[in-house]
Amino acid sequence: MSNILSDLKYAKSHEWVRVSGDIATLGITDHAQAELTDIVFVELPAVGRQVKAGEACAVVESVKTASDIYSPVSGEIVALNQPVTDNPALVNTEPYAGGWFFKIKLSHPAELNALLSPEDYKKQIGG
Amino acid sequence: MPKEILEMPIETATMELPDTKTIRLKWPDGHNPDFKTGQFITVYWPDTPAYKRAYSLSSCALDRGFYEVTVKRDGKMGTRIVDWAKAGDKLFVIPPVGKFLPVYEPDKHLVCIAGGSGVTPFRGFAREATRRKLETKITVLYSIRTPADIIFHNEFRELEKENPNFKFHVTCTRALPEHNWTGRAARITSDWVKEIATDLPNTVFYACGPNALVEFAEHLVIHELGVAKEQMKTEKWG
Numbered sequence: 001m002s003n004i005l006s007d008l009k010y011a012k013s014h015e016w017v018r019v020s021g022d023i024a025t026l027g028i029t030d031h032a033q034a035e036l037t038d039i040v041f042v043e044l045p046a047v048g049r050q051v052k053a054g055e056a057c058a059v060v061e062s063v064k065t066a067s068d069i070y071s072p073v074s075g076e077i078v079a080l081n082q083p084v085t086d087n088p089a090l091v092n093t094e095p096y097a098g099g100w101f102f103k104i105k106l107s108h109p110a111e112l113n114a115l116l117s118p119e120d121y122k123k124q125i126g127g
Numbered sequence: 128m129p130k131e132i133l134e135m136p137i138e139t140a141t142m143e144l145p146d147t148k149t150i151r152l153k154w155p156d157g158h159n160p161d162f163k164t165g166q167f168i169t170v171y172w173p174d175t176p177a178y179k180r181a182y183s184l185s186s187c188a189l190d191r192g193f194y195e196v197t198v199k200r201d202g203k204m205g206t207r208i209v210d211w212a213k214a215g216d217k218l219f220v221i222p223p224v225g226k227f228l229p230v231y232e233p234d235k236h237l238v239c240i241a242g243g244s245g246v247t248p249f250r251g252f253a254r255e256a257t258r259r260k261l262e263t264k265i266t267v268l269y270s271i272r273t274p275a276d277i278i279f280h281n282e283f284r285e286l287e288k289e290n291p292n293f294k295f296h297v298t299c300t301r302a303l304p305e306h307n308w309t310g311r312a313a314r315i316t317s318d319w320v321k322e323i324a325t326d327l328p329n330t331v332f333y334a335c336g337p338n339a340l341v342e343f344a345e346h347l348v349i350h351e352l353g354v355a356k357e358q359m360k361t362e363k364w365g
Contacts, residue, residue, distance in 0.1 A: 035338065035363070040178050041203060059202075063169060063181040065364040066202025 002031035002125060005096055009112060010121035011072035016096065017115060024073055024112075027100040028060065028091065031125045036062035039088040044102055049077045051104065053111050058101055060091065071104065073111045079103040130222040133158065134173070137216045138193060143278050146200040147244060148209045149185060151193045152220055164188045164251040166223035167362075168196065172207070173217060180204040183335070183362065184223060185279075187251035189258050194220065197247040197278060227333065227362045229255070233262040236330045238323055240315060240344045241269045243276070245336025248362065250279050252333075257290040266294045266323050270315050270340065272301040274308045296323070315344070317351040327354055335362040 014032035041061040058069035091099035135152040164187040186195035200209040283295040302308035334344035
């Protein structure tokens with residue numbers, strides 16, 4: 001059974017978003033990391049990059065596949081989780097903590113309303 | 128006891144399609160591993176030991192002296208192999224593991240649903256069954272975008288000629304008029320699978336490819352056809 005945290009919002013493409021003021025932190029869900037299996041590479045966007053909701057802006061590779069990571073919200077990348085690029089296994093072991101990817105300053109906070117609740121995400125993954 | 132990780136030179140590197148390459152990894156002298164058709168190996172380059180990728184064997188257990196994997200240009204490993212790997216380069220190889228194994232019983236029908244480069248393990252399935260002249264029926268249902276994307280087309284057609292129990296069916300989901308494709312042009316449907324799998328109790332289903340295709344196949348087989356989960360084996364790419 002995948003872990004789904006109650007204080008996060010989720011994208012259909014399996015990213016999670018934690019909001020604090022106008023800053024959102026993003027990562028991929030426990031379900032996503034389990035499907036990908038062992039993560040071996042993470043590539044993050046540059047700080048300062050402007051991204052639009054739905055835009056591919058990071059790459060995760062596992063032993064089985066390479067996957068684009070989509071930002072579920074628009075804004076400016078303001079911080080990166082450097083440790084996760086040095087140790088991609090953090091995505092497997094701590095998907096909601098040490099395995100976060102980047103922080104984004106929200107330019108359109110209303111986009112958060114279009115994201116899935118924990119309950120809806122649970123339904124999506126058949127939990 | 129953990130199996131030994133070995134450095135193996137690439138003996139041959141063959142472009143199958145513009146974005147897909149088969150590399151043959153030569154076993155060291157005296158190496159004679161016990162493994163099964165359908166398993167996968169994990170490889171990494173000596174200069175990046177933390178970055179590993181797993182690939183299904185496209186050769187079979189009767190192929191001795193080497194492993195073959197067929198790799199699509201995908202991610203850093205896929206790009207490096209397809210664009211740069213050449214004979215003489217060396218890779219470290221973690222020995223074959225996995226449970227995506229053909230059930231070679233005489234009364235069985237193996238229906239193998241593949242998408243994209245998910246067809247590669249089924250080359251091994253068909254090769255071994257053909258060489259051993261097995262009575263096991265094997266049918267590959269291969270979903271691909273255009274005829275230009277078919278991997279091992281000639282070899283599968285040759286295996287069909289050689290082995291009356293092997294059939295290779297292709298469906299193209301995005302064939303264009305210039306492809307002159309006269310075959311099936313639709314996604315895999317339950318009706319098509321029902322036409323092929325006429326003896327469900329003796330059918331074992333396999334699905335290999337992108338998650339979406341494998342999950343679709345699982346739903347089709349288990350929920351639409353009502354086949355027991357134990358009769359289906361899947362290999363997802365994540």
